[in-house]
Amino acid sequence: MAQTFVFIWALIFFTTDRVSSQNLQFSFVGFKHSAPNLTLTGVAAITNNGAIKLTPDTQRVVGHAFYSLPARFKPPGRKRDLSFSTAFAFAVVPEFAKLGGHGFAFAISPSRDLSHSLPSQYLGLLNSSQEASSNHIFAVEFDTVKDFEFRDINDNHVGIDINSMESNISVPAAYFLPNSTEEELSLEGGGVIQAWIDYDSDKGRLDVKLSPSSEKPKLSLLSYEVDLSPILGEEMYVGFSASTGLLASSHYILGWNFNMSGEAMSLPLQSLPRIPLKKKEKKKENVGLILGVSISVSILIISFIAALVFYIVRKKKDEDKIEDWELDIGPHRFSYQELKQATSGFRDKELLGFGGFGKVYRGKLPNSDTPVAVKRISHESKQGVHEFMSEISSIGHLRHRNLVQLLGWCRRHGDLLLVYEFMPNGSLDKYLFDRNPKLVLNWDQRFNIVKGVASGLLYLHEGWEQTVIHRDVKAGNVLLDAEMNARLGDFGLAKLYDRGANPTTTRVVGTLGYLAPELTKSGKPTTSADVFAFGAVLLEMVCGRRPIEAKALPEELVLVDWVWEKWQNGAILEVVDKRMNGEYDESEVVLVLKLGLICSNNSPEVRPTMRQAVRYLEKESPLPDDVPALDSLDSKKRMLLDGDGRSQNIGEFEDFVDSCQLSCGVNEATSTVFSSSSMNNGR
Numbered sequence: 001m002a003q004t005f006v007f008i009w010a011l012i013f014f015t016t017d018r019v020s021s022q023n024l025q026f027s028f029v030g031f032k033h034s035a036p037n038l039t040l041t042g043v044a045a046i047t048n049n050g051a052i053k054l055t056p057d058t059q060r061v062v063g064h065a066f067y068s069l070p071a072r073f074k075p076p077g078r079k080r081d082l083s084f085s086t087a088f089a090f091a092v093v094p095e096f097a098k099l100g101g102h103g104f105a106f107a108i109s110p111s112r113d114l115s116h117s118l119p120s121q122y123l124g125l126l127n128s129s130q131e132a133s134s135n136h137i138f139a140v141e142f143d144t145v146k147d148f149e150f151r152d153i154n155d156n157h158v159g160i161d162i163n164s165m166e167s168n169i170s171v172p173a174a175y176f177l178p179n180s181t182e183e184e185l186s187l188e189g190g191g192v193i194q195a196w197i198d199y200d201s202d203k204g205r206l207d208v209k210l211s212p213s214s215e216k217p218k219l220s221l222l223s224y225e226v227d228l229s230p231i232l233g234e235e236m237y238v239g240f241s242a243s244t245g246l247l248a249s250s251h252y253i254l255g256w257n258f259n260m261s262g263e264a265m266s267l268p269l270q271s272l273p274r275i276p277l278k279k280k281e282k283k284k285e286n287v288g289l290i291l292g293v294s295i296s297v298s299i300l301i302i303s304f305i306a307a308l309v310f311y312i313v314r315k316k317k318d319e320d321k322i323e324d325w326e327l328d329i330g331p332h333r334f335s336y337q338e339l340k341q342a343t344s345g346f347r348d349k350e351l352l353g354f355g356g357f358g359k360v361y362r363g364k365l366p367n368s369d370t371p372v373a374v375k376r377i378s379h380e381s382k383q384g385v386h387e388f389m390s391e392i393s394s395i396g397h398l399r400h401r402n403l404v405q406l407l408g409w410c411r412r413h414g415d416l417l418l419v420y421e422f423m424p425n426g427s428l429d430k431y432l433f434d435r436n437p438k439l440v441l442n443w444d445q446r447f448n449i450v451k452g453v454a455s456g457l458l459y460l461h462e463g464w465e466q467t468v469i470h471r472d473v474k475a476g477n478v479l480l481d482a483e484m485n486a487r488l489g490d491f492g493l494a495k496l497y498d499r500g501a502n503p504t505t506t507r508v509v510g511t512l513g514y515l516a517p518e519l520t521k522s523g524k525p526t527t528s529a530d531v532f533a534f535g536a537v538l539l540e541m542v543c544g545r546r547p548i549e550a551k552a553l554p555e556e557l558v559l560v561d562w563v564w565e566k567w568q569n570g571a572i573l574e575v576v577d578k579r580m581n582g583e584y585d586e587s588e589v590v591l592v593l594k595l596g597l598i599c600s601n602n603s604p605e606v607r608p609t610m611r612q613a614v615r616y617l618e619k620e621s622p623l624p625d626d627v628p629a630l631d632s633l634d635s636k637k638r639m640l641l642d643g644d645g646r647s648q649n650i651g652e653f654e655d656f657v658d659s660c661q662l663s664c665g666v667n668e669a670t671s672t673v674f675s676s677s678s679m680n681n682g683r
């Protein structure tokens with residue numbers, strides 16, 4: 001392959017005796033041997049063929065690459081800051097087609113040290129406490145996830161960020177053909193894209209252009225009147241930052257020109273390093289190459305033998321391992337081939353959703369038209385899978401009209417495949433939290449769902465010979481069948497996470513906002529902790545919002561605190577979801593809210609059992625008049641916002657926000673079973 005590294009040059013004027021460059025300019029056509037002139041931090045690295053890989057497609061990492069010398073934007077003797085012009089080529093290769101994250105940014109920063117920054121929506125540039133402070137960061141973001149907190153317009157946009165991750169201006173990614181026709185451009189499509197950013201300090205104007213070619217378009221995608229002089233300090237570093245969250249992409253920079261003396265040259269895309277192919281694709285290419293180049297009899301024979309060996313090895317690989325103890329397990333055992341066929345080979349197209357527990361695919365069982373949902377769980381610990389398998393027999397025996405029925409399972413190496421009934425109306429969270437849901441649930445539907453969740457949970461707790469603790473009760477795990485009845489999903493799966501790779505750490509499984517406070521201390525799951533999470537679901541059913549709403553007013557941030565305050569002030573009906581237009585049964589609404597508050601009490605002794613909760617909801621016995629003081633005021637806020645556990649919990653909060661985005665990102669999915677984010681209690 002052609003060596004694409006050309007050369008780097010920088011004209012450095014030493015205006016004083018300091019090593020900093022006025023009128024900095026440099027050119028990288030590929031980054032081979034450029035290590036001394038670049039400062040890479042986080043997971044960023046230079047690939048063998050000379051591309052900067054800011055991040056691989058692993059979850060929740062950040063990577064930065066800055067030019068090692070600072071640029072002087074305010075040279076002595078000049079009143080104005082200097083203009084700059086840059087062109088760079090990038091490629092974003094998501095882990096799953098169309099499901100990548102979070103994006104990258106061209107950044108100008110007072111420091112090369114961004115070690116305090118966060119991944120996910122912060123793109124490795126800022127942390128949550130720096131937001132809204134004057135931190136002198138300027139960035140042009142190339143963002144591939146729609147984030148609510150920062151009011152992103154979509155999951156494929158270019159934005160200008162000044163001192164904050166909330167863009168001052170943003171537009172969907174696109175480019176202009178020479179005849180001024182605008183064409184859409186997918187940032188995470190995997191193709192090489194060139195970007196040009198030009199700032200003219202005399203005109204106070206910043207222009208951003210994009211194109212999948214070497215040619216600089218005449219028209220700007222973004223043109224923004226702005227005076228950057230308050231932001232650009234005397235010495236600033238220029239470079240790139242990228243991050244991943246629950247969704248992940250590999251972010252590559254393939255070439256970069258920067259110029260403070262004039263317009264940056266465009267990059268010849270054909271001379272840039274090629275993006276390293278994913279492993280799978282590489283293999284294909286090699287096979288194609290061998291066949292294409294040397295078609296001779298001997299090669300044919302060899303390939304025939306190779307194909308035979310490959311076939312046998314593959315056949316063996318696809319075979320599922322059966323152990324004696326697995327044979328007496330209750331639910332139907334599918335073969336791996338059957339499930340592979342049912343999901344069209346686990347194609348991304350069939351992906352309904354995914355999270356910490358694994359991916360969920362839509363499928364159709366062979367010889368039947370029954371649609372199913374196939375959950376594929378990979379687990380790092382063999383022991384964990386082994387222990388969990390014994391659970392399956394019990395889960396398989398659970399049958400209740402308010403549970404999603406497990407139809408069968410399959411095991412292959414570390415992968416566990418669970419086959420569930422398909423729920424045509426998807427998960428409850430979409431109806432409650434989406435801005436434009438398919439349908440606004442009316443009160444009768446809501447009350448019916450509440451009662452369904454309650455009786456499903458009661459069955460888990462008491463209806464079978466052994467108590468089953470759900471451990472991840474939340475709106476996202478309540479699915480709706482064709483008649484809009486509630487069906488609890490994902491029960492029993494938390495067991496799988498009891499034992500992580502490292503047996504000395506205890507893991508708390510669950511989702512922020514639904515986690516009982518005693519759980520974060522003891523880590524021991526109880527039915528009472530399920531009741532706590534059920535309380536959160538009750539409140540969100542009435543209020544139509546999440547337990548923790550990042551965008552809400554500070555006093556409304558934590559749902560349960562807000563409801564409690566309104567209850568005490570005798571204004572409880574103010575919390576009712578406005579979208580119901582006041583059409584509801586007042587006594588039932590108050591019943592559900594009161595029960596929600598009692599279930600949300602910090603002391604497990606105060607919470608009712610599920611049996612009592614069902615009696616209250618069926619109006620078989622009246623709720624006590626008084627609601628015991630929550631004693632939880634601010635506890636969740638504190639957990640989120642201060643204390644020593646700060647960064648960890650902020651990270652957790654962000655995952656929570658992440659998972660919110662996810663449910664919208666794949667909202668064509670009719671049945672999503674999102675899993676919890678698991679939290680390590682750090683001791």
Ligand SMILES: *[C@@H]1O[C@H](CO)[C@@H](O)[C@H](O)[C@H]1NC(C)=O
Nearest residue numbers: 008009010033034035036037
């Ligand atoms: C780094 O930049 C300097 C000029 O500042 C140049 O002389 C040198 O060759 C560059 N280093 C590499 C490894 O390209």
Ligand SMILES: *[C@@H]1O[C@H](CO)[C@@H](O)[C@H](O)[C@H]1NC(C)=O
Nearest residue numbers: 116117127128129130646647
């Ligand atoms: C945020 O970043 C600033 C400066 O980089 C640092 O001082 C602060 O400790 C960071 N905050 C958190 C919560 O990490």
Ligand SMILES: *[C@@H]1O[C@H](CO)[C@@H](O)[C@H](O)[C@H]1NC(C)=O
Nearest residue numbers: 162163164166167168226227
């Ligand atoms: C836009 O940029 C200015 C600085 O020029 C900043 O003060 C302001 O907060 C930004 N607005 C938004 C909505 O981010």
Ligand SMILES: *[C@@H]1O[C@H](CO)[C@@H](O)[C@H](O)[C@H]1NC(C)=O
Nearest residue numbers: 176177178179180181182183
């Ligand atoms: C511009 O060019 C493209 C292809 O080069 C063509 O498809 C499109 O119709 C043209 N648009 C106009 C307005 O001429």
Ligand SMILES: *[C@@H]1O[C@H](CO)[C@@H](O)[C@H](O)[C@H]1NC(C)=O
Nearest residue numbers: 026027259261262263264265
């Ligand atoms: C910077 O601009 C000057 C003036 O237009 C030009 O001569 C030079 O080649 C440019 N350098 C780079 C690296 O683009």
Ligand SMILES: CC(=O)N[C@H]1CO[C@H](CO)[C@@H](O)[C@@H]1O
Nearest residue numbers: 424425438439481482483484
């Ligand atoms: C609100 C909604 O989407 N309801 C659907 C639930 O599922 C049944 C069966 O697929 C549909 O007929 C409903 O329209």
